[in-house]
Amino acid sequence: MRNLFYLFVIAIAFGACSKPAPQFTLNGNIEGLADGTVYLKQRIAGETTTLDSAKSVGGIFVLKGAVDVPDVFFIVLGERKQIFVLLENKVIQVTGKVDDLKNLTFTGSASQDEMKALNDKGAVLNEKIKELYGKYSEAKKVANLTEQAGLEKQLDSLDNLQTAMQKDFVAGNPNSFVAPVILQQIQYGMEADEIQGYLSKFSADVMKSSSAKSLADRVVVLQSVAVGKIAPDFTQNDSIDTPIKLSEVYAKHEYTLIDFWASWCGPCRGENPNVVAVWKDYNAKGFHVMGVSYDTDKAKWLKAVATDQLTWTQVSDLKGWSNATAKMYGINSIPANLLVDKTGKIIGKNLRAEKLRERIAELLK
Numbered sequence: 001m002r003n004l005f006y007l008f009v010i011a012i013a014f015g016a017c018s019k020p021a022p023q024f025t026l027n028g029n030i031e032g033l034a035d036g037t038v039y040l041k042q043r044i045a046g047e048t049t050t051l052d053s054a055k056s057v058g059g060i061f062v063l064k065g066a067v068d069v070p071d072v073f074f075i076v077l078g079e080r081k082q083i084f085v086l087l088e089n090k091v092i093q094v095t096g097k098v099d100d101l102k103n104l105t106f107t108g109s110a111s112q113d114e115m116k117a118l119n120d121k122g123a124v125l126n127e128k129i130k131e132l133y134g135k136y137s138e139a140k141k142v143a144n145l146t147e148q149a150g151l152e153k154q155l156d157s158l159d160n161l162q163t164a165m166q167k168d169f170v171a172g173n174p175n176s177f178v179a180p181v182i183l184q185q186i187q188y189g190m191e192a193d194e195i196q197g198y199l200s201k202f203s204a205d206v207m208k209s210s211s212a213k214s215l216a217d218r219v220v221v222l223q224s225v226a227v228g229k230i231a232p233d234f235t236q237n238d239s240i241d242t243p244i245k246l247s248e249v250y251a252k253h254e255y256t257l258i259d260f261w262a263s264w265c266g267p268c269r270g271e272n273p274n275v276v277a278v279w280k281d282y283n284a285k286g287f288h289v290m291g292v293s294y295d296t297d298k299a300k301w302l303k304a305v306a307t308d309q310l311t312w313t314q315v316s317d318l319k320g321w322s323n324a325t326a327k328m329y330g331i332n333s334i335p336a337n338l339l340v341d342k343t344g345k346i347i348g349k350n351l352r353a354e355k356l357r358e359r360i361a362e363l364l365k
Contacts, residue, residue: 022089023066030077032098033059039076040065044210045217046322059098069208070111070177077101086111086177111177118169118178122162129158174201180211187215188333189350192222221330230344231258234325236292236315239302244315246290250340254286255347255363257356260326260336262294263304268335271352272308278357279312285364288312294334296320 028038033056040052040063051073054061063075070088077083083094083101088109096104106112132155139147166186170179183198196219199212206212224232235245250256259275261268279289293316295301305314317323325331329338339348339359351359 021066023064024087024089024092026063026075026085026087026092026094028056028059028061028063028075029093029095030056030059030098030104031096033077034098036078038063040073041076042071042073042210045214069205070109071209072181072211085109086115086181088177114176114178115181118182122165125158125162125165129155129162132158170198171201175203175206177206177209180206180209180215184211184215187218192219192226195219195222218330221328225329225338225346227346227349229346231338231340231346232328233344234328236317236325238313238315239298239305244290244313247344249288249290249313250344251342253288254342255360256288256290256340257351258338258340259289259291260294260329260331260334261291262320262334263297263300264295265334269304269308271335272310274353274356276309278360281357282360282364283312287360287364290315292316292323292325293318294320294323294326 026040035057036055037053038056038061039050041048041050043049051065052063054063056077065087066089067087070086073085073087075083075085075094077098081098081101083104085092085094085106086109088111090108092106092108092112094104094106106116132151136148136151136155139151163186166182169176170183170186173179179198180202183195187195195215199207199215199219202212207216223229231246231250233245233247235243238244246258257275261272263269275289279287289310289312291305291310291312291314293301293314295304295316296318298316298318301314301316301318304310317325335352336350337352337356338346339351340346348359
């Protein structure tokens with residue numbers, strides 16, 4: 001009898017220890033959604049994985065799984081139809097209409113509620129930006145340069161205001177799982193120390209999220225291409241498929257501008273005349289340029305090179321944003337550039353317009 005009592009106690013203890021792990025259940029009810037399969041996916045470091053799938057009948061579906069911490073996922077409803085959601089191990093409801101996915105209703109996720117509150121706070125600002133962009137597009141169609149310039153200043157001002165609001169949220173909410181999501185949205189153009197400054201304040205749990213991990217990885221990449229570092233070497237083919245090695249280029253010149261651009265990039269094409277002008281004035285004195293194109297169409301790349309008179313070294317692996325150098329250098333927006341000396345040491349970054357001319361003039365005076 002005594003042994004049976006011990007076995008009973010052990011069974012109770014084992015039952016307590018084997019309590020089911022927390023998981024989420026996402027109940028969807030999307031009016032107008034065609035019957036078919038919906039998928040729950042997550043994108044990390046450019047790679048997309050599928051966590052669950054379910055049949056949708058009459059717009060109703062159920063997706064299940066488990067997460068370590070609240071994190072960003074997206075539900076694929078069909079071609080070009082996606083719902084982004086912050087999931088946590090709760091029962092979550094999402095309802096709405098398939099032709100109005102921007103106004104879905106979520107319940108059950110505290111992180112999703114927090115994201116909505118932040119978006120609602122910036123809604124008026126977003127509408128104003130949208131309105132000004134519309135006016136800017138119209139002014140551009142009729143080549144009204146004066147109006148374009150005025151609208152650009154207004155847009156820049158509103159954009160700075162929006163970014164400041166988002167930065168304040170990130171800095172003031174280090175325990176929020178929304179914070180790294182917002183930081184990932186605004187980190188374009190930030191250097192390693194600025195991003196790390198935010199990350200260093202995040203809680204240990206927040207740092208487990210995919211957004212925080214992705215940002216931490218980015219910091220490592222950006223630190224490797226910081227001013228003072230030796231530019232990572234790479235080899236890509238030029239226009240006639242001859243392999244060109246970066247280190248062999250900069251070793252032949254006093255200063256080399258590694259210029260990241262693409263034929264389809266309007267701001268890049270707008271900056272090209274400035275680079276051409278500096279090239280013409282200082283090439284004979286030791287200034288060189290190595291263009292790295294993010295094109296995928298070779299004909300369009302070479303046409304832009306000829307049209308813009310880019311007579312310097314040009315390379316590309318024709319893989320667009322999957323360009324191997326883009327990943328190596330952490331370039332996630334163009335135009336972008338790095339200035340290196342004859343040893344490959346990075347001595348400047350993102351020097352454009354007059355800043356480029358002033359820096360080269362100073363170096364080659």
